[in-house]
Amino acid sequence: MFENCFEMVFLAGFVAGCAIRGVYTRRDRQRRATGRRTSAVDAALTGLAGLGLLVLPPVYLFTGWLDFADYGLPRWAGSIGAGAFAAALWLLWRAHVDLGRNWSPWVEVREDQTLVTEGVYRFIRHPMYAAHLLWGVAQALLLPNAIAGPAMLIFFIPLYLFRVGREEQAMLDHFGKPYRDYMDRTGRLLPRWRR
Numbered sequence: 001m002f003e004n005c006f007e008m009v010f011l012a013g014f015v016a017g018c019a020i021r022g023v024y025t026r027r028d029r030q031r032r033a034t035g036r037r038t039s040a041v042d043a044a045l046t047g048l049a050g051l052g053l054l055v056l057p058p059v060y061l062f063t064g065w066l067d068f069a070d071y072g073l074p075r076w077a078g079s080i081g082a083g084a085f086a087a088a089l090w091l092l093w094r095a096h097v098d099l100g101r102n103w104s105p106w107v108e109v110r111e112d113q114t115l116v117t118e119g120v121y122r123f124i125r126h127p128m129y130a131a132h133l134l135w136g137v138a139q140a141l142l143l144p145n146a147i148a149g150p151a152m153l154i155f156f157i158p159l160y161l162f163r164v165g166r167e168e169q170a171m172l173d174h175f176g177k178p179y180r181d182y183m184d185r186t187g188r189l190l191p192r193w194r195r
Contacts, residue, residue, distance in 0.1 A: 006078035010142040011061060013085040017092060017135065018054075024096045024103055038106050042166075045159040046105075052155030053132075057139060060148035069146040081141025088134035094120050095127035103128075107167045109174045117182050123191040125168070125182070129160050130189045164188065 060066045096103060098119030102110065120127040136152035143149040171179045186192055 004078070004144075006073075006081060006142045007061060009078070009082045009085065010057065010139065013089055013135075013138070013142075014057060016089050020089065020093050020096060025105065027101065027103075038108070041162060042107065042159075045155075045162055048155040049132075049152075049159045052151035052153070053135070053139075056148045056151040057143060060143055060145050066145050066147050069148075071144055071146060073141065073144040077141045081138045084134050084141065085138035088131045088138055091120065091127050091134065092131035095131060098127075107163060107170055109170055113174070115171075115175050115178055115182065121186075123186060124189060125186050126164060126188050129164065132156055133160070133189065 056066070098121055099116055102113050102116055104110065124130060133153070133156065136150075136156055139152045140149045168179075168183070
């Protein structure tokens with residue numbers, strides 16, 4: 001079942017990541033949105049990202065269906081992947097903690113939403129997207145399979161590109177100048193270094 005220790009590292013991180021997201025998804029169901037901006041394209045891209053994140057890795061780990069696409073990776077790649085996964089999980093958890101009840105899995109504004117600019121949000125506007133991209137890199141380095149390995153990146157990047165502008169426009173529409181000022185101080189995925 002597990003060809004190498006890095007597959008076990010991936011599985012442990014996968015379970016931890018699902019637990020983090022599960023706690024906040026359960027909390028999210030109790031709140032109402034005032035301005036949801038979800039389209040059929042958004043829903044389809046979210047489903048594809050789920051395929052790359054939640055479906056293909058377990059299929060690879062627990063069945064032999066994708067074995068034909070296996071390849072070798074050097075040990076250093078798995079070590080970098082483990083570090084990237086640890087960073088992704090920390091960033092995902094920290095972003096959820098900092099956002100608190102302001103989080104939603106969709107592009108929407110909540111009735112009592114506040115603008116969060118502290119914690120990891122002090123440095124980047126979209127730490128959850130950054131966490132998922134790091135997760136995708138980790139997955140590609142921990143699962144030596146041409147289908148399951150890069151699946152998260154392949155399916156998540158289109159969702160990110162489709163969503164991030166819409167999400168920022170929703171925040172601008174709701175918060176106005178304070179969000180514009182926040183955008184000027186921070187980077188989307190990486191901190192903006194000042195001289």
